[in-house]
Amino acid sequence: MGYRDPVESADVVVIGAGIFGASIAFQLARRGAGRVVLIDERGPAGGMSGRTFNQVRRHYSNELTIRLANRGFEVLDHWADEVGVGDPGYVRFGYLLLVPEEAVEACKGNIALGTRCGVDTRFLEPGEIPDVEPLVNLDGVAGAAFEPDGGVIDVHKMILSWVVAGIGHGLVTRFGAAVAAVEAEGDGVTGVRLRGGDVVRTPVVVNAAGLWGRDLVAPLGVALPIAFFRLHMAYLRQRVGQLQLRVAVTDTAGGLVMRPDQGPLALAVAYEKDQAPRDRPSDDAGVAPGYERFLRETLRRRVPAYADATWERAVSGLYDVTPDWHPILGWAPGVEGLYLALGWSGHGLKLAPAVGEVVAQEVLNETPSIDISPLRLQRFQEGRLMHLAYGPGARA
Ligand SMILES: Cc1cc2nc3c(=O)[nH]c(=O)nc-3n(C[C@H](O)[C@H](O)[C@H](O)COP(=O)(O)OP(=O)(O)OC[C@H]3O[C@@H](n4cnc5c(N)ncnc54)[C@H](O)[C@@H]3O)c2cc1C
Structure with missing residues (x-):
């Protein structure tokens, strides 16, 4: 045909x-x-x-989702046998989830659940975080979940x-x-x-x-x-001679998600708090006015080395969200x-x-x-x- x-x-x-x-x-x-x-x-x-x-990790709140993610990682690791064509572009650089005091118990609970399900993950005390990611400002951070297998796919x-x-x-x-x-x-x-x-x-x-x-x-x-929630992402170019992010960082309290990208680039998202859901899907990839300033302020608090990085480009998309x-x-x-x-x-x-x-x-x-x-x-x-x-x- x-x-x-x-x-x-x-x-x-x-x-x-x-x-x-x-x-x-x-x-x-x-x-x-x-x-x-x-x-x-x-x-x-x-x-x-x-x-x-493009971020992948296995830190989840329930066994079913962890089991689906586990199988996903297995396929990433054995793509040639499982699919037989191409590759998934999986790069492992680690996933670090920063939590404030009030979320430590939940974080440790997820780590225990993940460990029972076979995930390589551990809790880091604040003093251990700089060994994994020295660029994080630890104000208000009471610990972190770390997963060495977290990273990106293509x-x-x-x-x-x-x-x-x-x-x-x-x-x-x-x-x-x-x-x-x-x-x-x-x-x-x-x-x-x-x-x-x-x-x-x-x-x-x-x-x-x-x-x-x-x-x-x-x-x-x-x-x-x-319902639909908009998310803005920006590619930032680190200045020559400056330290670059090593791992993917998610800051639950500060509303920041960030990861290394190609060469001197990093990809960063600052979450708008209390965003009202939208009822209509849309192809619009535009970025809201004021987002650059909002992201830089968020970075200055948590990953200050990137607060003045060069703004390469930004794009937005919608999440399709259930209750x-x-x-x-x-x-x-x-x-x-x-x-x-x-x-x-x-x-x-x-x-x-x-x-x-x-x-x-x-x-x-x-x-x-x-x-x-x-x-x-x-x-x-x-x-x-x-x-x-x-x-x-x-x-x-
Ligand atoms: C900005 C952003 C960042 C994200 N980051 C992450 C992340 O780091 N990690 C993660 O796990 N998830 C992330 N997500 C979520 C994840 O990307 C999405 O859940 C996933 O890509 C959705 O895939 P999908 O196949 O359901 O939808 P889509 O990729 O949107 O595919 C649906 C397809 O259906 C087609 N289609 C729709 N209607 C019709 C029609 N009537 N006829 C024919 N074709 C039609 C469309 O053209 C489209 O190609 C992110 C989402 C966004 C928006």
Whole structure:
């Protein structure tokens, strides 16, 4: 089939070639799910996966998320065997989570949980932090969690590797095509209608359309509790002869997240406190007026060596956030054949390899290798929210 030929039918349609859709489509194709069609109007990594901070770590508040992250790191370490094409661009430089006094107990609890789940992590007293990262100002810092395996991945490389590997297993891609609607008759999915009118008939649709996934299924009566939060990121160039950041630093109290980037660059985020959620998704990558000053003030308090660094460029994106800052994974109630993989709440990247596997297993009616039932949509109605040791936020 030529890459422009109309696709009339599929066994599974995956909407969205971001990190989740690409991982899921690869796993479905590899596991012999029949004709799997991956559709994306912007192309691979054209959504939020193309703008992300790229950070990976395993410090989490619940066992399920740690298990998904553990499997993710395993795949990063054995990419050639697991995927067979490309590489994930994983660079390990360590992850340091700074906590104030009131969060020490939660931090130690997460470390104990992580250790029980096999994560290499430990608590650092303030006096031990400069050995790991000398550039941090320790005012108000009562300790830190440290994970030597934390670092970055290259999300573009991962997505393209999965897509190319998937094509090798028969995956059909349609990039530049937009799904206008998921069609259903009675209680079940029958296909997707593309903008322009073509219909791809299919009994199964996996909705991995990121920010746009919520509104795509609303006409089917599937109401998803997802709101959007804007995040600004700036690339800063350190001055010649100055010390450079060594590890990824997250400052829970000061609202700063920062990591080394290429050469003399670092990537930094200052979190706006009490940001009101937005109701509409958006492609806008612009940065709010005043953000540069806000970030420099935040840096001056915590990593002063970067407060006057050269401003290279800045970009923003939206988090798709659920009420408990954990994703929605599973079949949509009331619409047979519609699978939801949405609401990653700003921290999903390292979960994507495992998510591809478990979603493919559920779609193929197999028992998933990790039980993801606590992430079903129904949890919000049933009041079974995921535990957050630090309260609402992408720290999760
Ligand atoms: C600024 C920023 C920084 C972040 N930093 C981190 C981090 O450091 N670590 C971490 O773990 N997470 C981070 N995240 C979160 C993470 O990047 C996202 O959760 C993840 O990339 C979302 O992937 P996705 O596949 O769900 O969505 P996307 O990557 O947005 O993919 C969805 C795709 O669906 C396509 N699509 C949508 N609607 C349609 C349609 N109707 N028809 C066809 N195609 C459609 C889009 O074109 C898009 O390509 C960050 C997020 C942002 C915004």
